[in-house]
Each structure stands twice: as C-alpha cells, then as structure tokens.
Amino acid sequence: MTFHVTGGRLCRDGRPFTVLGVNYHPAGAGCRIWTDWDPTAIKADFGDMAAAGLNTVRLFVFWRDFHPEPGHIRPEMLARLRTAVRTAGDAGLACVVSLFTIWMNGQRLDLPWRAGRSLWRDPEMLDRQEAFARAAARELADLDDLLAFDLGDEIGNVDPAEAALLAPGDVAAWQRRIAATLRAERPGTLVTQANDASGVLGRSVFGPDNADGLDLVATHGFPTWAPGSIESTLSVKATHLAPFLARAAGAYGPAVVDELGSYGVDEDTAARYLRAAAASALANGAQGVIPWCWRDITSTAEPYRDRPMERLVGLHTADGGAKPAMAEYARVLRAAPALALRRDRAPVALYIPERARPRGGGYLDAGVGTVALLYGYLLLKRAHLDFDVVAGDVGGYRLIVCPSTTHLTLTDIERIDAAATGGAAVYLSLGDHLHGFPGEPLAGARLVDFSLNADGRSGFSWDGRRWEVDWAAAAAPPVTVRPTTGEPVAGYDDGSPAVLARRHGAGRILFATMPLERQLDRPGRLTAAPWEGWYRRVADWAGVPPGARCDVPDVEVVTGRSQDRRRAVVVNHRPAPVETGLTLPGGRRLRLRLDAKDWRILDLDPDPGPAGDPDGAP
Known part of the structure; x- marks a missing residue:
C-alpha cells in the first residue's frame, strides 16, 4: 500500500509523510454530507485545500446513512464514499476515513436499529460492524490515497456508561477484530482510533496505551475540555497541550493530533492558539496535525440545531473567506518540512508508569497520574531540559x-531499579503512598503513616531555598517516612524528611515524599513561582545540563534535524510578546523577539542556508 509505518514513522511510498490536513464537513450539508450529496461542492473544497498547501482531509462516515437496516448496506452510499476519496486523490489529498461515526459535535447521530446495544460486546453489533467494515474496505480497496481508517471518532462517547464498564481487553479485542477485517479486504491498510484528551489525561479505556490492532494513535487537542487547570485558550498550558498529548501518545506508537482547535474565542485568539500549538506539536514529534475544521457550516440540521455554535469554528467563513487562523495555519504548512524535527535520543526520560491511568475505578485506585505527567512535561520544558517521554x-x-507516582507495578519498580543500578539518576516524587511508593530499597526510607494535618508541612527547603506545597491541590495527605539507607537532603518546615537521596548500584535515587508536580494543578500556580527551578536543581544533582539556555521559561526550545540540517524550533507560549536571550547547542548566542504565541526556526549548522520559517530567522 502507498501508506505504511516504518521504524515508527508514517511514510508514503517509502518516504516520511507529515499529515497536514483538515477535518471536513461541507458548509451547506454539514453532517448530511452523504444524504445531501453535492460532489461539485466537495470537489471545489478539495481543490481549495490542496491550493492552500494541505495534503490530507479527514472525512466522517455517518454509519446510519450507510447502514439504515441491520441487513442492508446502501451501495449508493458506498459509491459516494468512493467518489469522495477518489476526488480527494485527484486533488492531491490523502484521506483519513472515520468509519463508525455516531458521536459528532456533542450529539449522537445513532443507528435507528442499535437500540442501545453495546458496540463492543454485543455479538450482533460486532457482526454488523464487521460487515460494514468489510464493505467499506472493499469499496476503497484499489484507491491509493486512503491514508487510514479511523475506527470511530471519540467512539467511547457513543455510550459513556457502557464504555465505563469495558475492560482494556474488550477495547483491544474490538480494535483487533475490526482492523483485521479491514486488512483482509485491503491488505496493508493503516488503522487508527481517534480519541479525546481523556484517552491520555483521563480514565477512558480508549487511549494510546491500549492501542492493540492500531498502526497510528490519534489524539485531540482542545484546551476547553482538557483537565489540568488550563486557565484560558491563550494560557501557557493551553498551547503546550497538543504537543504534550502527541509526546505522551507517541510513547506507544506514531501519533497524529487529528483534531486541533479552540472554541468560544474570537478570531485573533483562535489564530494565536493554532499557530503556537500546531508548530509546537510538529516540532515535538507529532506525525501530523488536522485542525478542526475547514469551513463554517450553514446547515441547520442535527447536530447544529441543538448546538448551533458548532457551526462557527471553521478556518474559513461559510462563503470561503479565510479567517486569521487559516493564515497562521498556512504559515505552518509552508514551514512544515523544517518544523517536523527528528530528535536524537535525549539524556532525560519522563517515565509513564504502566498504571498511570486507573483501569479499575475501585476504592483502591488512586487518581489519574497523567495529570502529574503533564506538569512534569511542563516543568522539563520550562527548565529547557531535553527529554523523551x-x-x-x-x-x-x-x-x-517519575512525577507524583500514584501506581507503580512490579514491572515499573524493576525498570527503575535496573536503570539506577546501571548508572542512571532517578527522581521520583510520591503521588499516592499506598500504590505509588517504590519500596524501601529504592526510596531509602520506610513509610510511617499519613496525616490529614498538614501543620509544619506547608513547605520544604533544599540548599537554602524554600518550596511551598499546596496539599489540597496535591489531592494526597502528607506522609511521614523513616530514613533507612536514604540521606535527607531537604526537610519540611517541621524538620521531618521531605526529600531523600541515596546511592543505588552505579546510580542514584532522589525520592520526594510529596506530589510536587500534581500540587501545581491550580490556575496560575505553575507560572506564579519559578517551579522549573526545582527541575533544574534535580538536573544539576544528576549532572545533566539543559539542552539550550533561555532566560524566559515560557519560551520552548526544541532541537533536532529536518531537511538534513540541525535546527531549533523556538515557540513563545506566552500570550504576550517576549524578548529573550538564547544559548543554543554548539554555543551560539542571540537575542530573539517573538510576538505572542509566535514561533521561529533557527538553523544550527554552520553557514546556514535559508531558514525553514518562511518569515525568516533573525
């Protein structure tokens, strides 16, 4: 097939392919694209997309339109799907086809005959899905411009109560079954599953850490609905969200941010959000970005009658006029070959434990550990340390x-033990004293007890610097430990041990007795104090220098290779202009001014050629 994954990289005809796309409903038909069929309008839109520099379009197959009765799949609808994919290919666009689309824009456009039955466990529904997948794959079998089948947009939202009862194995078995059906009819077909942020930052069993049967992992970056105290669309955290999701998902497979955008904002805010989030996502290893969506919608049919604001989030007005966000996306499209960095292995690993996302929901399960992972990511970025997830x-x-660990399995502990024994430095902060504690041999201490009284524990000091702890935000009680082989290097205000250090084989372990990262989960708390200084101190303890030096924590610096040159992508995540000093790898120093949520590409090789940024580098 034309598209394939090689060495963890999405490729087309053997060459790396970066997805630069858009989600699509026709302006007039909206979600009635297949029933109010207008191939002329679709062809014109696809031509406009290609002319704007896009290479991919994501289409939604509303299952009820194709499969109105259990035993009847409408051949004329399959023919329309084929025409749409072929028309996209004629325009130079690849297609992602979201197959079992029921949930859309906050509403269920459901099959009249499903009658509440489970998509994932009901035998008849599984058989019907298999039949429909077989028919769709057969219809598109000879078209080379099908990039991937998406099994179903945010499909867990079709029936949240049922989805909450699923075990990870239920979802994995469903993915494997449908993917195998698709590949049987169209060998080599790539398969993905598009999930909202709960697939990384929540409890949903639909997520990149449960991706059996999938070739690509997909995630959605909307700050409006993401956990993690994101203060506003233009906050520092907001434009870090999509790249964080890409990096976290990328730990399990090639990741695409296949929905990206902002809601309830003015056009200037939408433009600034998209330019920083898209550029940062590509620089951080996303295999592509697919913003939401091409045009505003004029349709008044469902789901727009219930949710009319869903019609107004296009990159263009309904009559085709480009909005400011499209201008910013066009700039990202032009620079994408340079933005899409390939990074070397970093010296630092941000570790995701096996059970960072609870899978039981019982009283023994602690909170979701990936929110702390988000704050670990943000602190590493703000400290300008080079890291892998x-x-x-x-x-x-x-x-x-290992930030604010809430659940460590024996496998996690064995990995940490082996790394430290082999010479690594390990920093681990405690998120849950029952299931996140690594054990006395690693911590260098024994647990004594917890207490709901935080008196004397509101802060701790290391090397003469005091750090405050918000135990309410930490969602965990203070814990008392008794040092054994660990040496207390930081103490709470009451003198009790807060942080311990110990040798472990050829390496070292630094154990913090509080959820330092998770206690930052309050609006404004991340940027109200220089918390990144804590991570710099940890890196100094480990003997790891920053990848670049920058005097503004809100400015992200990502280094790697693109177009056979070493480059740095610099992103201002601040909602205001900045001027900053940079010292880049190799010793190059410069002053750089960036507008609010702006980005720049710098060439790190001697005798640099033209910068990848179409607006030029300083």
Whole structure:
C-alpha cells in the first residue's frame, strides 16, 4: 500500500509523510454530507485545500446513512464514499476515513436499529460492524490515497456508561477484530482510533496505551475540555497541550493530533492558539496535525440545531473567506518540512508508569497520574531540559523523572531499579503512598503513616531555598517516612524528611515524599513561582545540563534535524510578546523577539542556508 509505518514513522511510498490536513464537513450539508450529496461542492473544497498547501482531509462516515437496516448496506452510499476519496486523490489529498461515526459535535447521530446495544460486546453489533467494515474496505480497496481508517471518532462517547464498564481487553479485542477485517479486504491498510484528551489525561479505556490492532494513535487537542487547570485558550498550558498529548501518545506508537482547535474565542485568539500549538506539536514529534475544521457550516440540521455554535469554528467563513487562523495555519504548512524535527535520543526520560491511568475505578485506585505527567512535561520544558517521554524500558537514560507516582507495578519498580543500578539518576516524587511508593530499597526510607494535618508541612527547603506545597491541590495527605539507607537532603518546615537521596548500584535515587508536580494543578500556580527551578536543581544533582539556555521559561526550545540540517524550533507560549536571550547547542548566542504565541526556526549548522520559517530567522 502507498501508506505504511516504518521504524515508527508514517511514510508514503517509502518516504516520511507529515499529515497536514483538515477535518471536513461541507458548509451547506454539514453532517448530511452523504444524504445531501453535492460532489461539485466537495470537489471545489478539495481543490481549495490542496491550493492552500494541505495534503490530507479527514472525512466522517455517518454509519446510519450507510447502514439504515441491520441487513442492508446502501451501495449508493458506498459509491459516494468512493467518489469522495477518489476526488480527494485527484486533488492531491490523502484521506483519513472515520468509519463508525455516531458521536459528532456533542450529539449522537445513532443507528435507528442499535437500540442501545453495546458496540463492543454485543455479538450482533460486532457482526454488523464487521460487515460494514468489510464493505467499506472493499469499496476503497484499489484507491491509493486512503491514508487510514479511523475506527470511530471519540467512539467511547457513543455510550459513556457502557464504555465505563469495558475492560482494556474488550477495547483491544474490538480494535483487533475490526482492523483485521479491514486488512483482509485491503491488505496493508493503516488503522487508527481517534480519541479525546481523556484517552491520555483521563480514565477512558480508549487511549494510546491500549492501542492493540492500531498502526497510528490519534489524539485531540482542545484546551476547553482538557483537565489540568488550563486557565484560558491563550494560557501557557493551553498551547503546550497538543504537543504534550502527541509526546505522551507517541510513547506507544506514531501519533497524529487529528483534531486541533479552540472554541468560544474570537478570531485573533483562535489564530494565536493554532499557530503556537500546531508548530509546537510538529516540532515535538507529532506525525501530523488536522485542525478542526475547514469551513463554517450553514446547515441547520442535527447536530447544529441543538448546538448551533458548532457551526462557527471553521478556518474559513461559510462563503470561503479565510479567517486569521487559516493564515497562521498556512504559515505552518509552508514551514512544515523544517518544523517536523527528528530528535536524537535525549539524556532525560519522563517515565509513564504502566498504571498511570486507573483501569479499575475501585476504592483502591488512586487518581489519574497523567495529570502529574503533564506538569512534569511542563516543568522539563520550562527548565529547557531535553527529554523523551517513555512507556517501557528506560535503560540508557542519564536521568529518569517519575512525577507524583500514584501506581507503580512490579514491572515499573524493576525498570527503575535496573536503570539506577546501571548508572542512571532517578527522581521520583510520591503521588499516592499506598500504590505509588517504590519500596524501601529504592526510596531509602520506610513509610510511617499519613496525616490529614498538614501543620509544619506547608513547605520544604533544599540548599537554602524554600518550596511551598499546596496539599489540597496535591489531592494526597502528607506522609511521614523513616530514613533507612536514604540521606535527607531537604526537610519540611517541621524538620521531618521531605526529600531523600541515596546511592543505588552505579546510580542514584532522589525520592520526594510529596506530589510536587500534581500540587501545581491550580490556575496560575505553575507560572506564579519559578517551579522549573526545582527541575533544574534535580538536573544539576544528576549532572545533566539543559539542552539550550533561555532566560524566559515560557519560551520552548526544541532541537533536532529536518531537511538534513540541525535546527531549533523556538515557540513563545506566552500570550504576550517576549524578548529573550538564547544559548543554543554548539554555543551560539542571540537575542530573539517573538510576538505572542509566535514561533521561529533557527538553523544550527554552520553557514546556514535559508531558514525553514518562511518569515525568516533573525
């Protein structure tokens, strides 16, 4: 097939392919694209997309339109799907086809005959899905411009109560079954599953850490609905969200941010959000971005009658006029070959434990650990430390960061033990004293007790610097430990141990007795104090220098290779202009001014050629 995954990279005809797309409903038909069929309008839109520099369009197959009765799949609808994919290919666009689309824009456009039955466990519904997948794959079998089948947009929202009862194995078995059906009719077909942020930051069993049967992992970056105290669409955290999701999902497979955008904002805010989030996502290893969506919608049919604001989030007005966000996306499209960095292995690993996302929901399960992972990511970025996000073996890294651990399995503990024994420095902060504690041999201490009284524990000091702890935000009680082989290096205000250090084989372990990262989960708290200084101190302890030096924490610096040159992508995540000093790898120093939520590409090789940024580098 034309599209394939090689070495963890999405490729087309053997060459790396970066997805630069858009989600699509026709302006007039909206979600009635297949029933109010207008191939002329679709062809014109696809031509406009290609002319704007896009290479991909994502289409939604509203299952009820194709399969109105259990035993009847409408051949004329399959023919329309084929025409749409072929028309896209004629325009130079690849297609992502979202197959079992029921949930859309906050409403269920459901099959009249499903009658509430489970998509994932009901035998008849599974058989019907298999039949429809077989028919769709057969219809598109000879078209080379099908990039991937998406099994169903945010499909867990079709029946949240049922989805909450699913075990990870139920979802994995469903994915494997439908993917195998698709590949049987169209060998080599790539399959993905598009999930909202709860697939990384929540409890949903639909997520990249449960991706059996999938070739690509997809995630959606909308700050409006993401956990993690994102203060506003233009906050620092907001434009870090999509790149964080891409990095976290990328720990399990090639990741695409296949929905990206903002709601309830003015056009200038939407433009600034998209330019920083899209550029940062590509620089951080996303295999592509697909903003929501091409045009505003004029349709008044469902779901727009119930949710009319869903019609107004296009990159263009309904009559085709480009909005400011499209101008910013066009700039990203032009620079994408340079923005899409390929990074070397970093010295630091941000580790995702096996059970960072609870899978039981019982009283023994602690909170979702990936919110703390988000804050670990943000602190590493703000400290300008070069890191990988890792779910698996962490051997070979110089520093392993385990932020606010809530659940460690024996496998997690064995990985940490082996890495430290082999010479790595490990920093681990405690998120839950029952299931996140690594054990006395690693912590260098024994648990004594917890207390709901935080008196004397509102702050701790290390090397003469005091750090405050918000125990309410931490969602965990203070814990008392008794040092054994660990040496207390930081103490709470009452003198009790807060942080302990110990040798472990050829390496070292730094154990913090509080959820330092998770206690930052309050609006404004991340940027109200220089918390990144804590991570710089940890890196100094580990002997790991920053990848670049920058005097503004809100400015992100990502280094790597693109177009056979070493480059740095610099992104201002601040909602205001900045002027900053940079010292880049290799020693190059410069002053750089960036507008609010702006980005720049710098060439790190000697005798640089033209910068990848079409607006030029300083």
